[in-house]
Amino acid sequence: MKNMTRLGLGLLLSSSVAIAHADDVKIGMITTLSGGGSHLGVDVRDGFMLAMEQSGQDDIEVLIQDDANRPDLARSLANEFMQRDQVDILTGLIWSNLAMAVVPAVVRQGTFYLSPNAGPSDLAGRMCHENYFNVAYQNDNLHGAMGAYMREEGYEKPIILAPNYPAGTDALAGFKHLYEGDVVDELYTQMGQTDYAAEIAQIRASDADSLFFFLPGGMGISFMKQWESSGVDIPIFGAAFSFDEILIKAVGSAAIGARNTSLWAYDLDNETNHRFVETFREAYGRTPTLYAAQGFDTANLILSALEVAHPDDQDAFREALRAADFDSVRGEFRFGPNHHPIQDIYVREVVEGDDGQPTNRLLGIAIEDIQDIYYEQCQM
């Protein structure tokens, strides 16, 4: 029942919600609220709206639409927002392929776009734009950080696994770039694959001492459940995309012991984060994921820039965004020259929580001040 009321609320929100009727600043959010992997979009939205509510501003209007994880729909929603609603800022996209379909056209037409999740390499490099800001990460960051961490921890023979699609091959390339050693083998699975018996048997047959994998969403759940019953006992590593609080609860005990890299952790020790986690739990009755944290930071960045200038004054507003003068739940936050974050990446371990459910516990920093490798290709 609680789920249903929450969902009902979600449906109301997704049609379009106005926290104020004054039309001073309009923000359009296009995010994934239905279809596979929609919990990412729901968390980005909830984190974003939490920050908006806490700001108490009544001259900002947020319009929210569901892209259903479809590039064509996202594109037409973006056009609608820009032409009919005349929004000043767009945000919200979860998936890199949708971002590639929407962002270049949006920023070319003079609207600001702030990414709360997707960070494809092209937008960090040769297709970067002065009106595009990524508040989350460049896609390679978490994978590279895990490579660095595993090398430091002394793993010498990792085997690595990802789906055979652009973000999957990028993930393994990012990992290898900072691992700087030889891997035993690289395995590619099909996108959306649900049975991993064949891959697990290959991992068993190899003499690897560790496994790094990138399998976002349901693929990660399937893989880890099958991994647990396979009897292979080498440690597993991944990026937070397979280990957010919602996914690991669906995986259950199979996730315990896995280590993962994240740009944020709910038990990260800083004042802004304590307040964020507490108020988020109060408002939505669940522990926020990194996506909620990214949504929250995106909203606060916008709010901080709005205090300096209105988006109509493009240059001043852009400068204010670039300064990133806001309290991030990640602690320190700054942008590189290509408007992508330079940030610490943390390692978390999945442990059994007080309620017997798996949860993430912060272990430490995997790599400090990581910056993407594409900024040199960026000409603004």
Added chain:
Amino acid sequence: MSVTLLIEQLLNGVQLGTMLFLMASGLTLIFGVMGLINLAHGSFYMVGAYATAAVTASTGSFLIGLGAGIAAAALAGALVELIVIRRLYHRPHLDQVLATFALILIFSEGTRFIFGSSPLRLSPPSWLTGFVTLPGDTRYPIYRLVLIGVGIAISIGLYLLISRTRLGMRIRAGESDREMIGALGVNISKLYTLVFALGAGLAGLAGALVGALQSVQVGMGEPVLILAFVVIVIGGIGSIKGALFGALLVGIVDTLGRVYLPIFFRAFMPPSEATGVGAALAAMLIYILMAVILAFKPKGLFAAHD
């Protein structure tokens, strides 16, 4: 490339095949008896998994959950037949596809409305976790062996049902001449509801069993549905025997292709390229297989209607 790896992968292929058979047998029965293309078959798979996950979570017993999952899927199947499908038998296939596609959307959004968009948790019961050591020091998960066993038992059960019982006789009669068995006084609409519920129940069983290995989430049935369609096209639409052979063939070819194609390409290509090319070709392999079989046997391996 060792023999034990090959044996293990063959087992994996058979396991995938038996689960595909549970899906494909219902699909092919429904097409064979009623001439209906049912795209919503994947939804029954999802219903079975969700009901099992929900009941297992509240009762703590996987077996009760499994029973509830099969019952829920069969009930959903019967209701769908009574309310929607019944009106479609005399319509062209395009109308059937349209209506059953609408059912997919209704089931998916309905499930999201009730359970939310986060995946549910469902694990094999503790007495089925762990692994056995096979000859050659291969460890194989007990749960997967059980899935193979269940698949074989269901195949035998279906064979007996269709060849030895009155219901089976009617199903066979319905397959060969729909109008005639109605004219002979068999209550055809009751038979249709029963067959539909049976197919849906089998899909629900597959969803529940596989859901414990994979993730229980909205839309989980659609990828399986595509594979099941490949299976029945290869096996011959409407033929249970074809569904069995097709499912095992697809299961084994898909599994072995995923493992051995990348290794094969490594013999004459740099490793990173070989993995990419091999993985891409492995993804296409069953469709290539289907095309080749259709080129030589346009009606599939065991065509039911000639």
